[in-house]
Amino acid sequence: MEVSLQHKHKHQEFICASISRPSSFLSPSSSASSLQSGPLVARFSADSHGPQLRFRHETESPASYTACICLRSAQLFRIGPTESMCVSEESGTDKTSEKSCSRAIAIGFSTEDESKAFHSAFDTWKNEVNGAESGAPLENGSLAVPKSKFDDKIEIASAKMYFHYYGQLLHQQNMLQDYVRTGTYYAAVIENRVDFLGRVVVDVGAGSGILSLFAAQAGAKHVYAVEASEMAEYARRLIAGNPSLGQRITVLKGKVEEVELPEKADILISEPMGTLLVNERMLETYVIARDRFLVHNGKMFPTMGRIHMAPFSDEFLFVEIANKALFWQQQNYYGVDLTPLYGSAFQGYFTQPVVDAFDPRLLVAPAIFHTLDFSCIKEEELYEVDIPLSFIASIGTRVHGLACWFDVLFNGSSVQRWLTTAPGAPTTHWYQLRCVLSQPIYVMAGQEIAGNLRMVAHSSQSYTLYLTMSAKMWGAGAEQGGMIQTSSCKLDLKEPYYRMSQPQAYAWAQDQQPHQMLNSQEMPLESEDVAGSGLTGLSLQNQGHQSN
Numbered sequence: 041m042e043v044s045l046q047h048k049h050k051h052q053e054f055i056c057a058s059i060s061r062p063s064s065f066l067s068p069s070s071s072a073s074s075l076q077s078g079p080l081v082a083r084f085s086a087d088s089h090g091p092q093l094r095f096r097h098e099t100e101s102p103a104s105y106t107a108c109i110c111l112r113s114a115q116l117f118r119i120g121p122t123e124s125m126c127v128s129e130e131s132g133t134d135k136t137s138e139k140s141c142s143r144a145i146a147i148g149f150s151t152e153d154e155s156k157a158f159h160s161a162f163d164t165w166k167n168e169v170n171g172a173e174s175g176a177p178l179e180n181g182s183l184a185v186p187k188s189k190f191d192d193k194i195e196i197a198s199a200k201m202y203f204h205y206y207g208q209l210l211h212q213q214n215m216l217q218d219y220v221r222t223g224t225y226y227a228a229v230i231e232n233r234v235d236f237l238g239r240v241v242v243d244v245g246a247g248s249g250i251l252s253l254f255a256a257q258a259g260a261k262h263v264y265a266v267e268a269s270e271m272a273e274y275a276r277r278l279i280a281g282n283p284s285l286g287q288r289i290t291v292l293k294g295k296v297e298e299v300e301l302p303e304k305a306d307i308l309i310s311e312p313m314g315t316l317l318v319n320e321r322m323l324e325t326y327v328i329a330r331d332r333f334l335v336h337n338g339k340m341f342p343t344m345g346r347i348h349m350a351p352f353s354d355e356f357l358f359v360e361i362a363n364k365a366l367f368w369q370q371q372n373y374y375g376v377d378l379t380p381l382y383g384s385a386f387q388g389y390f391t392q393p394v395v396d397a398f399d400p401r402l403l404v405a406p407a408i409f410h411t412l413d414f415s416c417i418k419e420e421e422l423y424e425v426d427i428p429l430s431f432i433a434s435i436g437t438r439v440h441g442l443a444c445w446f447d448v449l450f451n452g453s454s455v456q457r458w459l460t461t462a463p464g465a466p467t468t469h470w471y472q473l474r475c476v477l478s479q480p481i482y483v484m485a486g487q488e489i490a491g492n493l494r495m496v497a498h499s500s501q502s503y504t505l506y507l508t509m510s511a512k513m514w515g516a517g518a519e520q521g522g523m524i525q526t527s528s529c530k531l532d533l534k535e536p537y538y539r540m541s542q543p544q545a546y547a548w549a550q551d552q553q554p555h556q557m558l559n560s561q562e563m564p565l566e567s568e569d570v571a572g573s574g575l576t577g578l579s580l581q582n583q584g585h586q587s588n
């Protein structure tokens with residue numbers, strides 16, 4: 041749909057030294073990359089053809105032009121002090137195909153100052169296009185708004201808070217200080233140098249730019265660091281302050297769903313994991329980056345993730361949550377009877393998943409896991425994830441709910457490395473997550489616990505969780521497959537209860553021996569040997585998006 045744009049000047053002109061097509065964009069039949077040299081006029085304008093950047097020879101009339109770029113999809117990269125690259129997306133001219141392709145023009149300037157002035161004008165014109173397209177009121181009337189894939193599914197208010205959060209250094213520091221996390225990324229990159237050496241890398245959601253710098257340390261030919269929040273500016277500064285690496289890194293401020301890159305990537309690196317792996321819905325962004333930027337069979341760091349689940353028993357936690365609602369049992373609160381709201385308050389507290397580090401001995405059955413393969417999963421498959429549950433209880437106890445954690449694999453050519461958030465492993469800033477049932481169920485040792493965990497994405501960048509757990513009939517009559525008790529709950533992953541206790545030593549009843557709940561496949565060895573001690577003292581502020 042058309043968006044009108046009314047710049048305060050009708051056009052703006054600059055002199056540049058040359059324009060040419062970069063060789064990688066030339067068709068095989070092209071003989072020369074140069075389009076024009078000699079003094080050229082670059083003209084920004086907004087007319088009936090929309091907002092455009094046109095180039096013409098100084099001697100030609102303003103109506104004629106050598107090259108024309110639509111400003112709507114254009115991105116400008118500085119590739120040298122007096123050299124820049126302008127890339128735009130073009131729809132295919134072939135009517136039978138809806139495919140679009142990228143078009144690039146290298147622009148030369150005589151001086152650095154000319155280059156700076158041009159970039160500043162480009163940003164101004166681009167901002168005006170973006171302002172118009174995001175629905176900002178313009179003098180010439182109301183606007184139809186084309187939306188990106190991100191804007192289509194995420195509420196504006198949620199996205200605003202989300203990027204505001206990540207735009208602050210203190211929250212990036214929180215992630216950088218998770219040495220299990222950052223150390224494992226560092227080891228995964230450096231030990232798999234061969235996957236980065238001489239390669240083009242895209243850092244998906246670059247934040248401070250730390251992973252881009254790791255990729256450059258591993259010998260990447262060029263890294264495109266894409267970051268939507270104001271952190272992009274800090275990333276630029278950090279990268280400029282590390283010039284030997286920084287000269288191979290370009291920071292692009294924008295959403296992964298919207299920016300254009302001048303070339304395809306051989307490898308993607310990203311840290312898109314939220315609580316329970318999927319919180320924040322950034323995995324979708326990672327998968328979109330794969331489809332937009334990665335060459336066929338390119339690598340992804342991380343390559344896949346697994347959500348691990350096991351039933352747990354934790355009487356202290358259950359009582360703590362249930363007691364929170366006791367407030368509403370007061371019959372004389374300044375003369376008011378609060379009890380009509382007790383039931384709702386009680387249920388309300390159980391809609392909050394609990395985030396903390398717990399003792400793995402609280403698990404009452406070996407864990408199962410569900411795999412999300414980032415290299416092939418479709419974005420839409422992340423909108424709803426349905427996981428059947430089946431466990432065999434190791435002990436007779438009261439089951440209070442489902443404990444969950446995740447790990448991710450860096451499937452490098454030299455070394456396979458896992459980053460785990462398992463209970464009992466060095467604690468990360470993700471901790472673990474527990475869904476607590478308001479009605480616990482009783483099980484005997486050897487009894488099957490069946491159920492289902494359904495996670496449905498919502499537009500506030502998180503998920504609604506639907507959990508059902510049932511104790512299957514055991515002993516006589518079990519062959520009929522009946523359930524003895526079933527308990528269900530609905531939780532909002534966006535509203536967790538952050539309970540930052542240290543893992544506690546729990547006393548075991550005489551008939552309950554501590555047992556090994558993690559099977560050998562799940563033993564979190566890798567992160568331990570990289571990062572050393574855990575981070576149990578790490579603080580995690582309760583601000584809605586701290587889970588990453």
Ligand SMILES: C[S@@+](CC[C@H](N)C(=O)[O-])C[C@H]1O[C@@H](n2cnc3c(N)ncnc32)[C@H](O)[C@@H]1O
Nearest residue numbers: 206245246247267268269294295296311325588
């Ligand atoms: C968990 S942080 C990781 C930052 C950094 N890569 C690191 O490992 O320290 C995720 C970053 O991705 C950015 N981000 C999330 N969704 C994005 C999107 N759709 N486009 C661009 N950046 C995005 C956030 O602003 C945030 O800075």
